[in-house]
Amino acid sequence: MLNSxxxxxxxxxxxxxxxxxxxxxxxxxxxYELESQINILExxxxxxxxxxxxxxxxxxxxxxxxxxxQEENLALRYNITxxxxxxxxxxxxxxxxTVKIGYIATTTTSLLTARKHIENIIExxxxxxxxxxxxxxxxxxxxxxxxxxxxxxxERVSDLHNQGVDLIIGGGCKSQASASLSYIENHxxxxxxxxxxxxxxxxxxxxxxxxxxxxTIQATAIARMMESYGIxxxxxxxxxxxxxxxxxxxFKPEWIDNGGVILEEIRYSMETGPLYFQMVEDVLEDAxxxxxxxxxxxxxxxxxxxxxxxxxxEKYDTLxxxxxxxxxxxxxxxxxxxxxxxxxxxxxxYSTLAAPSESELYISLYDRYYALxxxxxxxxxxxxxxxxxxxxxxxxxxxxxxxxxxxxLIPSICNSHYGASGWCxxxxxxxxxxxxxxxxxxxxxxxxxxxxxxxxxxxxxDSVTWYSDIIGFTPTGR
Numbered sequence: 513m514l515n516s517x518x519x520x521x522x523x524x525x526x527x528x529x530x531x532x533x534x535x536x537x538x539x540x541x542x543x544y545e546l547e548s549q550i551n552i553l554e555x556x557x558x559x560x561x562x563x564x565x566x567x568x569x570x571x572x573x574x575x576x577x578x579x580x581x582q583e584e585n586l587a588l589r590y591n592i593t594x595x596x597x598x599x600x601x602x603x604x605x606x607x608x609x610t611v612k613i614g615y616i617a618t619t620t621t622s623l624l625t626a627r628k629h630i631e632n633i634i635e636x637x638x639x640x641x642x643x644x645x646x647x648x649x650x651x652x653x654x655x656x657x658x659x660x661x662x663x664x665x666x667e668r669v670s671d672l673h674n675q676g677v678d679l680i681i682g683g684g685c686k687s688q689a690s691a692s693l694s695y696i697e698n699h700x701x702x703x704x705x706x707x708x709x710x711x712x713x714x715x716x717x718x719x720x721x722x723x724x725x726x727x728t729i730q731a732t733a734i735a736r737m738m739e740s741y742g743i744x745x746x747x748x749x750x751x752x753x754x755x756x757x758x759x760x761x762x763f764k765p766e767w768i769d770n771g772g773v774i775l776e777e778i779r780y781s782m783e784t785g786p787l788y789f790q791m792v793e794d795v796l797e798d799a800x801x802x803x804x805x806x807x808x809x810x811x812x813x814x815x816x817x818x819x820x821x822x823x824x825x826e827k828y829d830t831l832x833x834x835x836x837x838x839x840x841x842x843x844x845x846x847x848x849x850x851x852x853x854x855x856x857x858x859x860x861x862y863s864t865l866a867a868p869s870e871s872e873l874y875i876s877l878y879d880r881y882y883a884l885x886x887x888x889x890x891x892x893x894x895x896x897x898x899x900x901x902x903x904x905x906x907x908x909x910x911x912x913x914x915x916x917x918x919x920x921l922i923p924s925i926c927n928s929h930y931g932a933s934g935w936c937x938x939x940x941x942x943x944x945x946x947x948x949x950x951x952x953x954x955x956x957x958x959x960x961x962x963x964x965x966x967x968x969x970x971x972x973x974d975s976v977t978w979y980s981d982i983i984g985f986t987p988t989g990r
Contacts, residue, residue: 607648608648608649608650609648609649609650609913610649610650610651610652611649611650611651611652611679611904611907611913612652612653612654612675612676612677612678612679612913613651613652613653613654613677613679613680613681613900613903613904614653614654614655614656614669614672614677614679614680614681614682615630615653615654615655615656615680615681615682616656616657616658616665616668616669616672616680616681616682616683616684616688617655617656617657617658617684618658618660618684618685618688618707619657619658619659619660620657620659620660622684623655623657625885625887626655626896627655628884628885629881629884629885629893629896629897630653630655630900631653632880632884633877633880633881633884633897634653634896634897634900635651635652635653637897637901638651638900638901638904639651641901641904642904642908645908647908649904649907649908649913651900651904651907654672654675654677656668656671656672656682658682658684658688661688662687662688662690662691662692663691665682665683665688665689665691665692666691666692666695668682669682669692669695669696669701669703670695673699673701678699678700678701678702678913678914678915679701679702679704679903679907679913679915679918680701680702680703680704681704681705681706681896681899681900681903682703682704682705683703683704683705683708683713683720684705684706684707684708685707685708685710686708686710686712686713686754686755689703689705689708689710689713689720690712690713693713693715693718693720696718696719696720697718697719700719700915700916701719701915702719702721702903702915702918702919702922703719703720703721704720704721704722704723704899704902704903704922705720705721705722705723705724705899706722706723706724706892706895706896706898706899707724707892707895707896708722708724709722709724709725709726709727709730710726710727710754710755710758711726711727711728711758711762712754712758713726713943714726714939714941714943715941715942716940716941716942718942719915719919720942721922721926721938721942721943722942722943722944723895723896723898723899723902723933723936723944724866724891724892724895724943724944724947725866725943725944725945725946725947726941726943726944727755727758727759727762728758728762729944729945729946729947729971730759730839730840730864730866730949731759731760731762731763731766732762732763732766732971732974733864733949733969733971734759734763734811734837734839734864735763735766735767735770735772736969736974736975736976737837737862737864737949737951737967737969737976738767738772738809738811738837739767739770739772739976739989739990740975740976740978740987740989741809741835741837741862741978741987741989742806742807742987742988742989742990743772743807743808743809743835743837743990744771744772744773744803744807744808744990745772745773745774745775745799745802745803745807745808745809746767746772746773746774746775746808746809746810746811746837747774747775747776747777747778747792747795747796747809747810747811748760748774748776748777748778748810748811748812748813749778749780749810749811749812749813749814749818749821750777750778750779750780750812750813750814751779751780751781751813751814751815751817752779752780752781755841756779756813756814757779759813759839760777760813763811771990773803775795775796775799775808776791776792776795778792789824789825789827789828789831790828792828792831793828793829793830793831796808796810796830796831796834797830800830805833805834807990808834809834809835809836809837810831810834810835810836810837810859811836811837811838812836812837812838812842812861813838813839813841814838814841814842815841815842816845816847818838818841818842818845818848818861819845819847819848819851819852819856822836822848822852822855822856822859822861823851823852823855825855825859826855832855832858832859834859835859835860835862836859836860836861836862837861837862837863838861838862838863838864839863839864840863840864840865840866841863842861842863843863843864843865843950843952844865844952844963848861848954849954849961849962849963853961854961856954856961857954857955857956857961859954860953860954860955861953861954862951862952862953862966862967863951863952863953864949864950864951864969865891865949865950865951865952866891866892866947866948866949866950867891867934867947867948867949867950867968868889868890868891868894868932868933868934869894869930869931869932869933869934869935869948871930871932871934873931873932874889874894874932874933877889877894877897877932881893891933891947894931894932894933895933895944897931897932897933898929898931898932898933898936901929901931902922902925902926902929902931902936903918903922905921905925905929906918906919906921906922906925909921909925922938922942923938923942926938933947934947934948946971946972947971948968948969948970948971948972949968949969949971950965950967950968950969951965951966951967951968951969951976951978952964952965952966953966953983955982955983964982964983965979965982966978966979966982966983967979967983
């Protein structure tokens with residue numbers, strides 16, 4: 513019994529020990545697992561701590577950059593404040609000065625396009641030019657209308673002067689300019705014409721300037737035109753007025769000195785009627801026999817009345833068989849096509865007309881002007897633009913809008929100014945010294961009478977280029 517009891521106890525003890533061993537094993541395993549997890553957690557904590565340090569470092573760097581930007585921003589604001597103060601001070605010291613320029617349109621009809629030209633092209637261009645130069649001058653135009661009358665032109669000059677406008681573009685024709693010259697001189701004003709050509713106004717050392725050439729320049733172009741065409745002998749029809757007298761008197765020596773012959777000169781009056789065509793017909797018949805038909809011509813120094821002359825000439829075989837030539841008075845005359853289209857196409861009437869330059873400036877202005885008005889940008893429009901620019905340049909250069917300061921600078925500025933109309937150099941009388949001339953004629957285009965640009969007189973080379981594709985042949989000259 514006793515042994516049996518001891519044996520049972522031994523078994524229990526063994527089992528208990530086994531249980532204890534198993535428990536200890538489990539505890540050791542659990543401990544190892546916990547220790548592994550602790551190690552993992554410690555690694556994660558270490559990683560987090562490293563990341564946190566990096567974040568802290570980045571935050572500190574960002575804060576340092578922000579502090580630097582704030583310092584730079586404060587410095588920039590300080591500099592902006594200084595610049596604003598400087599600009600404000602400069603603006604107070606350099607107040608813009610507005611210069612008044614007057615313009616007097618020759619007629620009410622021309623006023624309409626001139627106003628558009630000035631307000632949309634000339635005035636903005638002058639002010640852009642001044643601003644680009646950094647000048648404190650700006651320009652404002654005061655526009656008046658002479659209504660085709662010399663007396664009214666003088667009144668408009670006086671009106672402008674009373675408004676403080678002493679720099680004036682006007683005197684567009686001889687009568688209007690002549691009527692205002694005394695007033696201009698007595699009141700020390702500037703009058704600058706862009707279109708007057710009469711030789712009577714070629715007066716040195718006065719306050720009147722002209723961007724257009726006087727009629728003596730055209731006379732040379734007329735002579736070269738006929739010489740280059742091969743004409744040797746001519747009959748001349750000229751109006752009995754001052755204009756035609758001066759053109760003819762300037763033309764005559766140019767023609768004769770180069771070997772040309774004047775068969776007859778008819779100085780006609782619009783009131784007297786007959787043009788002595790029969791007498792001229794007899795002279796021309798003999799001349800054709802002597803020189804040949806291709807070397808005899810007719811020169812008409814006329815205005816619109818040449819249209820009636822062409823109609824009347826049909827009765828005279830020789831007169832009507834020759835080529836006619838003219839001046840700016842016979843160029844681009846619409847009534848020639850309206851009233852005598854076939855006669856104009858037959859007689860050609862090659863006529864000189866002052867020509868603008870073919871520069872980039874002119875082409876740009878042509879496009880702008882045509883878009884504005886639907887009209888071509890002619891020589892005198894280009895002269896008007898150049899006149900305004902010369903005045904503006906003189907004002908800026910003189911730092912004054914007083915005529916007594918501006919006028920002495922005009923000749924030198926013109927002589928170095930190549931504008932829309934070409935080289936603007938002046939002669940001793942204050943008039944344009946030279947100009948090119950287009951040669952316009954009448955002819956057929958698609959069996960319809962029309963006007964054609966037929967050639968060009970180049971004043972620089974004193975020569976004529978004929979456009980053979982237009983006139984149908986190449987003139988060989990004399």
